[in-house]
Amino acid sequence: MSLIRETEELFNQQLSAWDQAGSNYKALEGVVAKEVDVDGFPFKVQFNPARIVSSAAKVDTKSIQERKCFLCEANRPSVQRGVEYVFEEQGDNPYTILVNPFPIFPRHLTIPLLTHTDQLIKGRIGPMLDLARKLQGFTLFYNGPKCGASAPDHFHFQAGNRGFLPLESHQDCLNRDLLYKIGNTSLYMATKAINGLFVLEADSMPQAEELFGLIYSLLEIREGESEPMMNILCWHNEGVWSIALFIRCKHRPSHYFEEGDRNILISPASVDLGGVFITPLEKDFNKMTGSEIREILAEVCISFEETFALASKIKNRLAK
């Protein structure tokens, strides 16, 4: 059976057999959302109370060491089942496709490695591209260890059904600047609305991997970090991969730490940067306007100036 077919069956099975997942997906049908324009890009804000577990997750080293890892097979609820996925080139290290019990998307997957290994993307863009191709209809995403991942100690991707994130269909609102094109491989940067965003498009997996590797090698690893701070979205449509790469400079925005009225409990990750800001608290949902979104983007992703500087470094390297 194909991977996508097995995944669809897993969904149906889990939603009927697992009460917590079933009721959270049911509740998702009733969540409130609003559209907020930011420099011509149609962001959404979703009020999603069940996501408090992720947005407020304690991800400091001590808290992580003291909790039982919820992605390790031994600690998962007995009702949770999974579908095995193996990336052929890394056959000794299988992944498990799981239904995410705290959904943002009507179909939301978590895809951990079987082994308890740190969240690091290096060497794993291959399986991400392969999964994006095999799980047709899904967008894959990766949150770096201090970029929204609530299990920075256990490597995992996530995936959500396509047609949900504005970024998939509204790139015309970003004034994309073409930095590089050879054959069917292109690299763009957004010059409007979302700072720190590069988009790679390719119809060949080795070329997509190579271009990603080149950009990765030019990114700064900040003090105390184990990899350049980033979020990645990736989908495959009509033979072409799109990879959206958000270059981060900060984990949580200052709003997260403010006292009183100015506090907004938000911990931006791939989904937020892809156009859907998740607020687990109603007071924050009401508060979020274009100016809050603009402030948050300006804080957590590198500035447009830094994006331009990085773009010229990439161009120089590609010209060699």
Ligand SMILES: [Zn+2]
């Ligand atoms: Zn684990």
